[in-house]
Amino acid sequence: MNRSLAHDQSFGYAELLSHWSYETFLAHVHPQDRDRVADSFAAALHGRGKYHVEFRVVWPDGSLHWLLSRGRSLHGPDGRAVRVAGIVCDITDAKMLELAAHETASRFASVVDSMADAVVCSTPEGVITGWNRAAEKLFGWRADEVIGLSVTLLLPPDRTHEARGLPEGMTGSQPVGEVEVVRRRRDGSLVEVSVVWSPWRDAQGDVVEMIALARDITERRRMERALQHQATHDALTGLPNRALLADRLDQALAAASRSGGPLAVLVLDLDDFKVVNDAAGHAVGDLLLVETAQRLGSALRPGDTVARFGGDEFVVICTDADADAAAAVAERLHEALGPAMEVEGQRHHVTASIGIALSPPLRGEDLMRSADVAMSDAKSTGRARSRLFESPMAERAQSQLELSLQLREAVTTGALELHYQPVVDLTTGEMTGVEALTRWNRPGRTPVPPSVFIAVAEQTGLITALDRWVIDQACRDGAAMVASGLLSDRAHVAVNVGVRDVCDALVVSMVVSSVAAAGPGFGYERLVVEVTETAMMNDSDAAQQALQELRDLGVGVALDDFGTGYSSLTHLQRLPINVLKIDASFVRQITEQAHHLAITRSLVDLATALGIRTVAEGVETREQLHLLQRLGCAAGQGWLWSRAVPLAELGEMLQALPQGRFDVS
Incomplete structure (x- = not known):
């Protein structure tokens, strides 16, 4: 083989070797590349002509180097290839860069793929x-x-x-x-x-x-949407909450302002829902709220919005609705709530008071306030009805607010006073007890009737503080009456307690603390707690349990104003009471209306059969007295004998009576 010094240097030799053959050449080629190199030369000799091959060689020191050999075949006179001629270049550096780049690309592809x-x-x-x-x-x-x-x-x-x-x-x-x-x-x-x-x-x-x-x-x-929904919707009912309601109301008002169209807001508050909640439990109450929300939604027009404002209060936004359209929506809402709701095997009737306000005003808070005032008016005038906001309502609401503030001050400062009305034995004329009635006489101002300030107390939550004061003061006055001899051995002091405190069982702790504070002269047997039919006829387990605890202490329990719920007669036998008070509305009519007389007779007969003492309220005439005596009623109270009077006046009145007895002849 003819070669140059550079050729041999490519194979790691500093000088030209004395002997170099094709076999020597192949021996220096890396074993893995040897066949490929031989095939390239053979192909050039047998017809291809040119060759180009990259291969590795092993230098004498054992290191590997990359060479590039390229050339062509040479032909003899007969045209046959007899040898190849070409060049050999050391491409080790370039090849290392190429291999490194390939490895990097491969590694990058692997990283991307993973x-x-x-x-x-x-x-x-x-x-x-x-x-x-x-x-x-x-x-x-x-x-x-x-x-x-x-x-x-x-x-x-x-x-x-x-x-x-x-x-x-x-x-x-x-x-x-x-x-x-x-x-x-x-x-x-x-x-x-x-x-x-x-x-x-x-x-x-x-x-x-x-x-x-x-x-x-x-x-x-999905989680973001869920969180957004939670932030803008009520968790129990799924309805828009107060925040989303405010946003939609602002949008609706803006649209109404641009178009000049009407807009109505309806505030809906469930009637006596707390009593239902206390009677059936909060779990049932929640299910009723869910059912209520579904019914309200089904009664709305397309495009209207119903939201849960909080508790048992809902708000409806009616776009493009004047007074007539809003009233029609309110009527559909009442109808939707009409059928009984059956929850856990029990049927519940849910009603609502609805207040309606129309825009303008163009501020959402003003519209809401007006609708709320109208709702309160609907609730105070009978419940289960709708009222459209009118300016006098706002004046009444402001007056009620002022009255509630004054009442709160009166309760905390002791500005209220208890008057006492005698309860008279219809056979002997003896005073068997007194009923404590709260009076609010404001110095220099018109006295506030009990029907007014008690309603305010119930609406504002002051009723508990008022009840606590009444029970405490009545027990103290009762102890004074016992000490002075005004109350006979079997005479009692009766106090009226609100529905809320009975259902919440607060009445028991009130009685225990007040009797203890009154001193040893006034025991539990001297006290009678009067509750209305409303507190007892709602199947309130909590209320009945609280009253049973009072009976176990020795406190008397009277069912007040009885007769207005005649259907409840069948429940009388299972109530923890020992006194039944016949409502004055029946007593006033017993001498004129046959059916009132029949109802009163039934009440007296049933109570007597159950061992329950009967007391007739509102006795005003001798004719009423004599008829009640013939019916077998045990006792009565009313203006025939005395109105409710201050404690000092009661003592003077009793001292003036012949033998200390009222006339029952």
């Missing part, structure tokens, strides 16, 4: 050139199915217009910020993804490829 985010590469025209395993998992297509296709493949049918913005977004000079978009999967389903585009540039700065990182944010967005 990324959790989907990686989609594309040309500036939007042709897909790269697609990692995460992209296959996210979108459902394999890489070999999408390479060469347009990225518009991922656009949902209703978002194909986004394709117009892709080239501009992909060739921008800066990376595109993170965007959240909806994309299509292979199965046609949609997925919410967060995408970041970044350009890949060549040495001249031209964009040659775009790389997009896509991350599935479906679950994150």
Whole structure:
């Protein structure tokens, strides 16, 4: 073989070797490359003519080097190839760079393929050139199915217009910020993804490829929507809450202002729902609220909004609704609540008082306030009805607010006073007890009737403080009456207690503390607690248990104003009472109305059969007295003998009576 010094140096020799043959050449070639090199030379000699081969050689010191050999075959006179001639170059440095670049690219491809985010590469025209395993998992297509296709493949049918913005977004000079978009999967389903585009540039700065990182944010967005819903909707009923209501009301008012159309707001408050809650339990109460919300929603017009304002109060926004339309909506709401609700095997009747206010005013808070005032008016005038706001209502509401503030001060400063009305034995004329009645005489001002300030106390929550004061003062006065001899051995002091304190069982602790404070002269047997039918006829287990605890202490329990709920007669035998008070409305009519007389006779007969003492209220005439005596009624009270008087006046009156007895002849 003819060769140069450079040739032998390529094989690691500093000087030209004395002997070099084709076999010597092949012996220096790396064993793994030897056949490939021999095949290249053979191909050149047997017809191909030219050859080009890269191979490794082992230097004498054992190191590996890369060589490039290229050349062509030489032919004899007969045209046959007889030898090859070419050059050999050491390309070790270039080859090392190439191998390093290949290894880096391979490593990069492995990293991209193992990324959790989907990686989609594309040309500036939007042709897909790269697609990692995460992209296959996210979108459902394999890489070999999408390479060469347009990225518009991922656009949902209703978002194909986004394709117009892709080239501009992909060739921008800066990376595109993170965007959240909806994309299509292979199965046609949609997925919410967060995408970041970044350009890949060549040495001249031209964009040659775009790389997009896509991350599935479906679950994150679902949680965000859930949190947003929780922030704007009531957890129990699913209705819009107070915050969302305010926003929708502002929007509705703005729309009404632009269009000049009417707008109505209805405030709806369930009647006596606390009693139902206490009687059946909060779990049942919650189920009733859910059913109520569903019924209200079904009664609305399209476009109207019902929201839970809090507790048992709901608000309805009626767009494009004048007074007549709003009244019609209110009527449908009443009708929707009409049928009984059956929860856990029990039937419950839910009614509501509804207040209606119309815009203007154009401020939501003013509209809400007016509707609330109208609702309070509906509740105070009978409940289960609707009222349209009128200016006098606001004046009454302001007056009631002032009255409630004055009442709160009167309760805390002791400005109230107890008067006592005698309870008379209809056979002997003996005073068997007194009923304590609260009076509010404001110095220099008109006295406030009990029917007014007690209603205010119940509406404002002052009733508990009022009841506590009444029981405490009555026990103290009772102890004084016992000490002075005004009360006989079997005489009692009766106090009236509100529904709330009976249902909440607060009455027991009030009685215990007040009797203890009154001293040893006034025991439990001297006290009678009067409760109305409302407190007892709602099947309130808590109320009945509280009253039974009072009976166990020795306290008497009287059912007051009985007769107005005649259907409750069948329940009388299971109530923990020992006194039945016949309502004055029946007593006034017994001498004129046959059916009132029949009802009164039935009440007396039933109570007597059950061992319950009867007391007739509102006795005003001798004729009424004589008829009650014939019916067998045990006792009575009324103006025939005395109105309710201060304690000092009661003592003077009793001292003036012959033998200390009232006339029952």
